[in-house]
């Protein structure tokens with residue numbers, strides 16, 4: 001009986017290992033092809049537009065709300081110690097070190113990751129990827145490399161933007177409750193930030209952006225036949241990239257802590 | 262319309278398939294296929310659904326690799342080519358997919374431009390436009406140039422798919438069920454198109470179909486894929502001059518006996 005119970009488990013482990021090997025091959029192929037011409041500059045720019053520009057409204061809203069809510073939630077605890085004057089510094093560190101890249105990445109996982117997964121998935125299922133292959137275009141280069149580069153470039157830029165919008169949202173709250181002026185607020189904000197904080201934001205955002213792109217493309221590119229396969233590709237793109245983003249967040253924070261010490 | 266076949270060069274094979282087998286897991290799809298396509302010839306491949314006809318032409322274009330056997334296309338061993346050489350070879354092969362495989366995020370014009378722009382980088386804008394309009398005109402769909410694939414009917418999509426492969430002036434055309442699911446009149450148009458392509462561009466073609474009217478009007482030679490092998494070969498009349506229970510139903514059904 002215990003042996004039987006283990007069987008489906010073994011199958012699952014085996015499947016996971018095969019999947020990991022496939023992902024590894026996919027990532028290696030990306031690094032092999034990214035440096036080889038032709039460079040699909042036009043397609044990369046187009047994808048940056050799709051990934052970055054089209055996510056702006058959603059990112060603006062989320063970034064803004066994050067700033068306001070975080071400030072309003074932190075205020076009472078600081079007020080207990082009569083330390084509300086520390087709000088700008090606290091907000092600044094929280095947003096730049098943690099919230100901006102994380103919020104951006106989670107929103108992008110949902111919006112961009114699922115879109116890439118579904119788009120490539122349906123191209124795979126309807127043989128459009130094969131059609132590209134036989135008409136003399138390398139579909140990996142044209143579809144995958146351009147999308148992964150686009151997310152890797154766009155997510156850092158979006159993260160800075162999220163930080164700016166979040167800091168501005170926080171400012172409105174601080175300005176209303178503590179009467180802090182724009183100058184004073186931003187002086188305190190920038191005083192609290194170190195180069196290492198900015199570096200950690202960039203590092204995280206680049207890693208998150210790469211993850212979202214590669215996971216979405218992987219899921220789409222390996223989507224199984226049928227419309228169901230497309231749905232699953234989109235779904236898994238989101239689940240997997242969110243999961244990986246959290247893991248990477250933990251790891252990068254450890255690295256940055258080590259560098260700080 | 263009966264074909265003459267006078268332009269075919271039976272001494273020059275452009276595709277030679279020798280002893281090719283292909284399995285997916287436990288499913289043995291092809292079991293030792295031998296086949297030649299001669300220069301200028303229209304070869305029709307008949308076979309039941311799921312016998313591996315699409316797999317065969319995917320092997321020929323290098324989208325799949327054979328388990329054993331060899332495939333030679335235009336003098337080159339397909340499974341031995343590196344990526345770059347394979348890509349070069351593919352430019353000489355037009356592949357019209359079973360369900361058209363048009364890029365659905367692009368307009369008809371962009372679909373047709375795609376292979377051109379990417380493979381002939383020194384072509385001027387005007388030349389590209391002219392080429393696109395030429396092939397669109399050849400398939401009779403110039404008026405759809407700015408439409409999206411989702412706005413087209415199945416038959417129109419098929420024809421655009423064929424136009425997209427013609428635009429690179431391939432030496433070999435692979436048609437996967439060009440008339441499947443179309444009304445008789447559109448079928449006749451497509452058959453005419455296939456013959457026109459053969460004459461005008463001097464292509465050699467493999468046409469996969471279940472449609473015997475299509476087979477009869479475009480095929481110079483017909484082969485039948487039965488249980489993973491090519492078992493019958495010959496002209497239309499030769500193929501169906503038999504009591505074989507696996508072959509007769511094709512004829513009886515298509516010509517309503």
Ligand SMILES: Nc1ncnc2c1ncn2[C@@H]1O[C@H](COP(=O)(O)OP(=O)(O)OP(=O)(O)O)[C@@H](O)[C@H]1O
Nearest residue numbers: 285288290308309310311312313314315316317359
């Ligand atoms: N990439 C693949 N992976 C696994 N199985 C496949 C793959 N491609 C084809 N097959 C299987 O091979 C068999 C033959 O498929 P193929 O598409 O060649 O059939 P076909 O002769 O073209 O049929 P139809 O006339 O319906 O198009 C089918 O059973 C199919 O499930």
Ligand SMILES: [Mg+2]
Nearest residue numbers: 314315359437
């Ligand atoms: Mg088929």
